[in-house]
Amino acid sequence: MEILPLEPFKVVIDGIKEAGGEADKFCYQCGKCDSVCPWGRVRQFYVRRLVNQAKFGVVPFESEDIWLCTTCRNCVQRCPRGVEIIDVMRSMRRVLVPDGVVPASIPICVVL
Helix, strand or coil, X not given: CCCCCCHHHHHHHHHHHHCCCHHHXXXXXXXXXXXXXXXXXXXXXXXXXXXXXXXXXXXXXXXXXXXXXXXXXXXXXXXXXXXXXXXXXXXHHHHHHHHCCCCCCCCCCCCC
Protein backbone atom coordinates (compact mmCIF):
# COMPACT_ATOMS: atom_id res chain seq x y z
CA MET A 1 0.00 0.00 0.00
CA GLU A 2 1.43 3.34 -1.07
CA ILE A 3 1.38 6.21 1.39
CA LEU A 4 0.70 9.60 -0.19
CA PRO A 5 2.00 12.84 1.29
CA LEU A 6 -0.79 15.06 2.58
CA GLU A 7 0.78 18.38 1.61
CA PRO A 8 -0.63 18.56 -1.97
CA PHE A 9 -4.14 17.88 -0.68
CA LYS A 10 -3.78 20.51 2.03
CA VAL A 11 -2.74 23.09 -0.57
CA VAL A 12 -5.92 22.38 -2.56
CA ILE A 13 -8.11 22.41 0.57
CA ASP A 14 -6.64 25.76 1.63
CA GLY A 15 -7.09 27.14 -1.89
CA ILE A 16 -10.75 26.14 -1.93
CA LYS A 17 -11.33 27.71 1.48
CA GLU A 18 -9.58 30.94 0.45
CA ALA A 19 -11.71 31.06 -2.72
CA GLY A 20 -14.93 30.94 -0.69
CA GLY A 21 -15.65 27.22 -0.47
CA GLU A 22 -15.45 26.80 3.28
CA ALA A 23 -19.09 25.64 3.47
CA ASP A 24 -18.16 22.09 2.43
CA LYS A 25 -17.30 21.24 6.05
CA PHE A 26 -21.01 21.36 6.96
CA CYS A 27 -22.04 18.70 4.43
CA TYR A 28 -22.82 15.32 5.96
CA GLN A 29 -23.38 13.55 2.61
CA CYS A 30 -27.15 12.95 2.78
CA GLY A 31 -27.45 13.04 -1.02
CA LYS A 32 -30.47 15.32 -1.29
CA CYS A 33 -28.49 17.62 -3.58
CA ASP A 34 -28.04 14.76 -6.06
CA SER A 35 -31.77 14.13 -6.19
CA VAL A 36 -32.61 17.67 -7.39
CA CYS A 37 -29.68 18.42 -9.69
CA PRO A 38 -30.87 18.80 -13.30
CA TRP A 39 -27.65 17.26 -14.58
CA GLY A 40 -28.43 14.06 -12.67
CA ARG A 41 -31.36 13.49 -15.01
CA VAL A 42 -29.29 13.40 -18.18
CA ARG A 43 -25.94 11.92 -17.11
CA GLN A 44 -24.07 10.57 -14.11
CA PHE A 45 -23.44 13.73 -12.13
CA TYR A 46 -23.02 13.60 -8.37
CA VAL A 47 -22.98 16.91 -6.51
CA ARG A 48 -22.38 15.08 -3.25
CA ARG A 49 -19.19 13.50 -4.61
CA LEU A 50 -17.84 16.86 -5.78
CA VAL A 51 -18.48 18.46 -2.39
CA ASN A 52 -16.78 15.53 -0.67
CA GLN A 53 -13.80 15.75 -3.01
CA ALA A 54 -13.49 19.46 -2.24
CA LYS A 55 -13.59 18.71 1.49
CA PHE A 56 -10.59 16.39 1.19
CA GLY A 57 -8.70 18.29 -1.52
CA VAL A 58 -9.10 15.57 -4.11
CA VAL A 59 -10.46 17.80 -6.88
CA PRO A 60 -10.85 15.92 -10.19
CA PHE A 61 -8.72 18.29 -12.29
CA GLU A 62 -9.22 16.37 -15.52
CA SER A 63 -13.01 16.14 -15.19
CA GLU A 64 -15.46 18.63 -16.65
CA ASP A 65 -18.00 17.90 -13.88
CA ILE A 66 -16.93 20.96 -11.87
CA TRP A 67 -17.73 23.10 -14.90
CA LEU A 68 -21.14 21.55 -15.59
CA CYS A 69 -22.84 22.92 -12.49
CA THR A 70 -25.34 25.51 -13.72
CA THR A 71 -25.59 27.21 -10.30
CA CYS A 72 -29.37 26.80 -10.34
CA ARG A 73 -29.38 26.58 -6.51
CA ASN A 74 -31.75 23.57 -6.41
CA CYS A 75 -29.18 21.76 -4.30
CA VAL A 76 -28.82 24.65 -1.86
CA GLN A 77 -32.59 24.91 -1.41
CA ARG A 78 -32.84 21.17 -0.69
CA CYS A 79 -29.84 20.92 1.65
CA PRO A 80 -30.95 20.28 5.26
CA ARG A 81 -27.72 21.86 6.56
CA GLY A 82 -27.96 24.94 4.32
CA VAL A 83 -24.61 24.25 2.68
CA GLU A 84 -23.90 26.84 0.00
CA ILE A 85 -22.92 24.21 -2.55
CA ILE A 86 -22.72 26.82 -5.31
CA ASP A 87 -19.93 28.55 -3.37
CA VAL A 88 -18.04 25.26 -3.16
CA MET A 89 -18.39 24.69 -6.92
CA ARG A 90 -17.27 28.22 -7.75
CA SER A 91 -14.33 28.00 -5.39
CA MET A 92 -13.11 24.78 -7.03
CA ARG A 93 -13.27 26.58 -10.38
CA ARG A 94 -11.37 29.56 -8.95
CA VAL A 95 -8.59 27.25 -7.78
CA LEU A 96 -8.20 25.71 -11.23
CA VAL A 97 -8.46 28.72 -13.55
CA PRO A 98 -5.23 30.56 -12.61
CA ASP A 99 -3.23 27.43 -13.48
CA GLY A 100 -5.05 27.04 -16.79
CA VAL A 101 -6.68 23.76 -15.75
CA VAL A 102 -9.84 23.91 -17.81
CA PRO A 103 -11.17 21.04 -19.95
CA ALA A 104 -10.92 21.57 -23.71
CA SER A 105 -14.72 21.32 -23.95
CA ILE A 106 -15.11 24.53 -21.91
CA PRO A 107 -14.55 27.75 -23.88
CA ILE A 108 -12.21 30.20 -22.17
CA CYS A 109 -12.95 33.93 -22.31
CA VAL A 110 -9.98 36.23 -22.23
CA VAL A 111 -10.60 39.74 -21.01
CA LEU A 112 -8.10 42.24 -22.35
